[in-house]
Amino acid sequence: xxxxxxxxxxxxxxxxxxxxxxxxxxxxxxxxxxxxxxxxxxxxxxxxxxxxxxxxxxxxxxxxxxxxxxxxxxxxxxxxxxxxxxxxxxxxxxxxxxxxxxxxxxxxxxxxxxxxxxxxxxxxxxxxxxxxxxxxxxxxxxxxxxxxxxxxxxxxxxxxxxxxxxxxxxxxxxxxxxxxxxxxxxxxxxxxxxxxxxxxxxxxxxxxxxxxxxxxxxxxxxxxxxxxxxxxxxxxxxxxxxxxxxxxxxxxxxxxxxxxxxxxxxxxxxxxxxxxxxxxxxxxxxxxxxxxxxxxxxxxxxxxxxxxxxxxxxxxxxxxxxxxxxxxxxxxxxxxxxxxxxxxxxxxxxxxxxxxxxxxxxxxxxxxxxxxxxxxxxxxxxxxxxxxxxxxxxxxxxxxxxxxxxxxxxxxxxxxxxxxxxxxxxxxxxxxxxxxxxxxxxxxxxxxxxxxxxxxxxxxxxxxxxxxxxxxxxxxxxxxxxxxxxxxxxxxxxxxxxxxxxxxxxxxxxxxxxxxxxxxxxxxxxxxxxxxxxxxxxxxxxxxxxxxxxxxxxxxxxxxxxxxxxxxx
Numbered sequence: 334x335x336x337x338x339x340x341x342x343x344x345x346x347x348x349x350x351x352x353x354x355x356x357x358x359x360x361x362x363x364x365x366x367x368x369x370x371x372x373x374x375x376x377x378x379x380x381x382x383x384x385x386x387x388x389x390x391x392x393x394x395x396x397x398x399x400x401x402x403x404x405x406x407x408x409x410x411x412x413x414x415x416x417x418x419x420x421x422x423x424x425x426x427x428x429x430x431x432x433x434x435x436x437x438x439x440x441x442x443x444x445x446x447x448x449x450x451x452x453x454x455x456x457x458x459x460x461x462x463x464x465x466x467x468x469x470x471x472x473x474x475x476x477x478x479x480x481x482x483x484x485x486x487x488x489x490x491x492x493x494x495x496x497x498x499x500x501x502x503x504x505x506x507x508x509x510x511x512x513x514x515x516x517x518x519x520x521x522x523x524x525x526x527x528x529x530x531x532x533x534x535x536x537x538x539x540x541x542x543x544x545x546x547x548x549x550x551x552x553x554x555x556x557x558x559x560x561x562x563x564x565x566x567x568x569x570x571x572x573x574x575x576x577x578x579x580x581x582x583x584x585x586x587x588x589x590x591x592x593x594x595x596x597x598x599x600x601x602x603x604x605x606x607x608x609x610x611x612x613x614x615x616x617x618x619x620x621x622x623x624x625x626x627x628x629x630x631x632x633x634x635x636x637x638x639x640x641x642x643x644x645x646x647x648x649x650x651x652x653x654x655x656x657x658x659x660x661x662x663x664x665x666x667x668x669x670x671x672x673x674x675x676x677x678x679x680x681x682x683x684x685x686x687x688x689x690x691x692x693x694x695x696x697x698x699x700x701x702x703x704x705x706x707x708x709x710x711x712x713x714x715x716x717x718x719x720x721x722x723x724x725x726x727x728x729x730x731x732x733x734x735x736x737x738x739x740x741x742x743x744x745x746x747x748x749x750x751x752x753x754x755x756x757x758x759x760x761x762x763x764x765x766x767x768x769x770x771x772x773x774x775x776x777x778x779x780x781x782x783x784x785x786x787x788x789x790x791x792x793x794x795x796x797x798x799x800x801x802x803x804x805x806x807x808x809x810x811x812x813x814x815x816x817x818x819x820x821x822x823x824x825x826x827x828x829x830x831x832x833x834x835x836x837x838x839x840x841x842x843x844x845x846x847x848x849x850x851x852x853x854x855x856x857x858x859x860x861x862x863x864x865x866x867x868x869x870x871x872x873x874x875x876x877x878x879x880x881x882x883x884x885x886x887x888x889x890x891x892x893x894x895x896x897x898x899x900x901x902x
Contacts, residue, residue: 373685374460381461385452392447399439403432410438418475423482430482433474441469470714476721484726495728502724511702513709514720514731517741521733524742525894528735529570531581533893535595536883537621541606541614543595543895544621546882547581551588554879555872557659558590558626562615562635562643565750566701568742568898569595571636571825574735578826580861587865589632589872590879592622594639598900599747604697607749608645608757609771615646619657625884630659632868636825637796640666641757644808648781649771660871661808662786662864665793665824667800668778668807670758686755693748701743702902736822743902779809786867787814788860790824791837802846813867814842814849817860827859836860 382389402408412419412434424434448461474480478488478496487495506514522528533547561581563569572593573581584591594615599606622631635643640663647658693699709716723729731737746754760769769776785808789801798816805812816837817824827834837853856863883889 374464377457378461378464381453381457385450388447388450388452391450392443395446396440396443399443400436403435403439408435408439410435410442412438418473421483421486427482433480437469437472437474444469467710467713470718473714473718476718478726481722481726484722487727491728495726498728499725502728502730506724511706513706514717514724515741516716516720516731517737518730518733519738519741522735522738524568524570524898527575528738529573529894529898530576531573531579531585531893533593534882534889535891535893535895536625536887536889537618538890538895538897539614539617540603541597541611542618543597543890543897544618545593545595545893545895546625547585547591547593547893548882549588549590549878550582550585552878553875554588554590554877555869556590556626556874556876557628557630557632557872558592558622559584559632559634559868559872560618560622561591561593562633562639562646563594563596564636564638565596565611565642565744565746566638566704567739567744568598569593570894570898571736571739571822573894574739574826578735578828580825580828583828583861583865587869588875589868590626594618595895595897596744597897598744598902599698599750600745601697604748606747608642608753611642611750612646612649612771615642616650621887623657624886628873630657632660632662632872633658634662634664635666636664637666638754640664641668641754644668644778644781644804645757645771645776647783648776648778649774651782652774652777652780658781658783660784660786660868661781662788662868663801663804664788665790665796665801665821666787666804667796668758668804669760670800686759690752690755693751697748699746699748699751700902701745705741705743736826740822745902778807781808782810784871785810785812786864787812788817788824788864789814790817790819790821792818792820793824795821799846802849805842812842814839815860815863816850816853824860827861829859829862831859834859836863838863 399408399410403410419434423430425431444465445462448465449458453461478484484495502515506512531547533545535543536546537544561569561572563572573579576582581591581593597603619631623629633643633647635641643661644663644666647661650657720731724731757769787801787804789796789798791798793801802814805814817827818833818835818837819827835855835857836859837850837855839849839853841849841852843849843852
């Protein structure tokens with residue numbers, strides 16, 4: 334019995350960590366949202382209540398009836414199976430706690446019903462449902478010491494030591510984590526120590542990027558080099574976590590000549606750097622890759638905002654008559670955002686986007702730490718209250734989880750780049766006259782004719798898969814769309830060996846994502862192997878692996894993971 338309980342607790346903890354990772358602000362392309370957007374939405378809720386007093390009365394009647402049912406034992410509310418907050422036996426065995434739990438669940442259900450009142454528009458319903466979910470997560474009894482029987486037991490078992498430790502954690506977070514509870518034990522990780530340890534050298538550096546060339550691990554390598562363009566939000570080593578999870582290590586072991594961009598962490602003096610500057614910096618990197626490899630073309634991969642950048646680069650080069658990109662792989666990347674795509678989109682309108690751009694121009698930067706705070710309050714149960722309970726009420730350290738560490742290692746975006754991204758993802762990119770200019774080129778995504786591999790995650794709430802599917806309509810050339818069974822981060826970190834992993838493929842592209850899914854075939858395993866087979870066919874013949882990294886014109890500057898990755902925000 335004891336072993337079973339321990340296993341259940343471990344499974345619960347692991348599930349909680351994975352949910353926190355998937356609720357990450359990392360790679361988040363919704364760059365227009367801010368705290369004012371949320372506050373304005375709450376004002377909209379009050380206006381909805383004012384214009385429809387009958388709906389408020391219905392809510393009060395509904396809640397009152399539920400409470401009467403609870404007190405008379407005629408109605409029993411049970412938490413959802415996935416709701417881990419009420420796992421302690423006290424919620425069922427102690428009448429006071431049972432009544433508190435059921436009252437909370439009754440309120441939660443009544444608010445959810447009220448949000449769907451017929452007097453509200455569809456946008457108002459979506460907004461109210463999400464905001465009420467935030468509210469009920471915040472007022473859950475488990476967020477307090479007296480309302481959390483597990484925390485009280487821990488206090489008694491440790492004779493108050495748990496509260497003492499929790500208070501110290503709270504003070505440390507006030508000093509070092511912007512007042513939010515820490516999501517990860519940072520003391521267990523070191524970039525270049527146990528993260529980002531695939532051997533390689535920085536062979537080129539400019540104002541915006543370092544170019545890392547990784548050491549081949551096979552005697553023969555494919556002749557066409559492979560470049561990864563990571564997101565500018567957070568740092569590049571999501572592709573190079575531990576040995577077991579490293580996509581870079583996987584690539585070099587497959588025989589690909591692998592290179593990676595490490596972006597500079599922008600400070601105020603770099604606020605003027607726009608997307609065109611990032612494109613120019615990548616063109617310089619491509620020149621170096623050509624010189625080192627002796628190949629005119631390169632295979633490129635980009636994820637999320639890095640995928641947006643890589644897509645612009647590819648179209649820009651082809652419109653200039655430079656056929657330099659052999660294939661383009663895009664992971665969890667949405668080139669066009671619609672209001673119905675995600676719950677975050679509902680909080681962003683044209684006025685708020687303009688305000689976000691003005692605020693960014695005033696400050697010079699979009700700070701990654703501020704974006705993380707806003708996103709945490711968008712998912713308070715997973716990203717705030719879960720850690721309030723663990724760190725403060727239970728007095729435990731946050732988990733030591735590599736993805737959560739990477740997620741906390743935020744970066745800043747220059748205001749000019751931030752504004753360009755907002756303009757780009759809200760434009761009609763299917764229209765070649767969208768007037769999005771890079772240097773002297775009006776970007777036409779249909780001009781990108783190279784073969785493409787487009788990946789999305791079926792449970793991704795940051796770049797929803799149906800939004801990613803629209804990329805197949807925006808870009809030119811032959812395209813393959815693959816849908817993995819994971820969420821946003823786990824779609825990227827998806828090494829072979831996971832028995833739960835699967836993905837969907839379809840030889841045909843359809844007008845709608847729903848039609849594509851109806852005829853898609855589900856395959857077991859990871860998309861990494863499927864992608865590797867695809868890329869190997871597009872990487873030329875094999876040759877002897879280079880014995881040295883760089884060349885006489887591009888001598889190694891320092892060891893991987895380089896210097897830019899260590900820059901603080």
